[in-house]
Amino acid sequence: MQGIQMDLVSEDRLAKMPPVEKIRFIIDEVKSGKILVLEKGLTPEEEATLIEMTMTQIQPDDFAGIEMESYPSQTDGSFLGKLFKKTPVRTRLTVIGPANKLKTLKKDRDMISALVSNK
Amino acid sequence: MGVIRLFRKNFSDFFKKLFNKKNARIGIYGPPNAGKTTLANRILRDWTGDAMGSVSHIAHETRRARRREGVTIKSNGGSISLDIIDTPGLATKIDFHEFMELGMDEAESKRRAKEATEGVIEAVKWLENLDGVILVMDATEDPYTQVNVTVIGNMEARSLPLLIVANKVDLPESAPSTIRDAFPQHPMVAISALEGKNIDTFYDEIAKRFG
Numbered sequence: 001m002q003g004i005q006m007d008l009v010s011e012d013r014l015a016k017m018p019p020v021e022k023i024r025f026i027i028d029e030v031k032s033g034k035i036l037v038l039e040k041g042l043t044p045e046e047e048a049t050l051i052e053m054t055m056t057q058i059q060p061d062d063f064a065g066i067e068m069e070s071y072p073s074q075t076d077g078s079f080l081g082k083l084f085k086k087t088p089v090r091t092r093l094t095v096i097g098p099a100n101k102l103k104t105l106k107k108d109r110d111m112i113s114a115l116v117s118n119k
Numbered sequence: 120m121g122v123i124r125l126f127r128k129n130f131s132d133f134f135k136k137l138f139n140k141k142n143a144r145i146g147i148y149g150p151p152n153a154g155k156t157t158l159a160n161r162i163l164r165d166w167t168g169d170a171m172g173s174v175s176h177i178a179h180e181t182r183r184a185r186r187r188e189g190v191t192i193k194s195n196g197g198s199i200s201l202d203i204i205d206t207p208g209l210a211t212k213i214d215f216h217e218f219m220e221l222g223m224d225e226a227e228s229k230r231r232a233k234e235a236t237e238g239v240i241e242a243v244k245w246l247e248n249l250d251g252v253i254l255v256m257d258a259t260e261d262p263y264t265q266v267n268v269t270v271i272g273n274m275e276a277r278s279l280p281l282l283i284v285a286n287k288v289d290l291p292e293s294a295p296s297t298i299r300d301a302f303p304q305h306p307m308v309a310i311s312a313l314e315g316k317n318i319d320t321f322y323d324e325i326a327k328r329f330g
Contacts, residue, residue: 065212
């Protein structure tokens with residue numbers, strides 16, 4: 001049966017991974033054609049790293065990149081949090097998939113919509 | 120980044136903000152073809168008589184970050200000196216076929232795609248070195264289909280001042296209000312970098328936001 005695999009990845013699974021391993025896991029899974037829904041989501045810093053690493057992986061006729069969307073993370077608004085720019089307290093769901101299969105990924109205030117192509 | 124370096128950087132940022140130092144490194148960010156280089160050229164022509172780089176309808180025309188130091192902008196009786204950095208367009212995907220559709224041969228398209236990927240990496244790395252961001256968005260496009268949400272999340276996480284520019288309001292299909300509605304937490308100014316429409320308001324906002 002032909003289809004597209006969508007994996008819902010638990011917070012616990014990614015929490016065990018160091019940051020680099022987490023990004024590597026995501027890219028490997030997406031390069032293999034899967035769409036990932038991350039329960040905890042990615043921090044903005046992790047998203048930036050993911051974009052950087054994705055760019056190093058792009059290959060003509062093989063991998064054109066990713067589509068990605070997240071709900072905004074909630075940041076620490078305390079004085080010390082602002083002074084030391086602590087990482088956000090809580091991140092929320094992220095959807096990531098291969099650009100050639102995830103045709104559109106749109107976010108409204110409280111919903112992420114994905115149009116998936118099986119071509 | 121090491122703990123000591125992070126500590127020193129954050130204290131440096133804190134004191135810079137405390138004493139309101141009027142010299143800031145401002146990056147011009149946004150998706151490909153939003154008009155970043157057109158805006159950079161407009162700023163430089165207005166305040167230095169010079170230009171930053173060539174513009175094109177082809178995405179990823181700017182493939183290396185370009186920096187111009189000490190651009191002094193005067194507004195409302197005050198002045199601010201900026202280092203302007205025009206960055207390559209941020210994207211999460213680059214397909215060489217899109218360059219071929221614009222008439223380039225396959226070899227040239229692949230070469231351009233490779234340079235564009237390097238440009239995106241460079242643009243992401245520049246985020247570490249900025250005091251503020253001008254985020255240029257195409258007002259004729261759906262704000263949610265541009266990469267801006269990720270970029271805005273990054274700016275917010277780094278506590279960087281952000282000014283959103285809804286560009287291309289000279290085009291009849293532009294709808295800057297959709298951008299304002301999408302990101303109500305940040306100041307926005309609607310302009311045409313190409314025609315200079317509303318550009319004085321833009322300079323006022325720069326002085327207010329980064330001065």
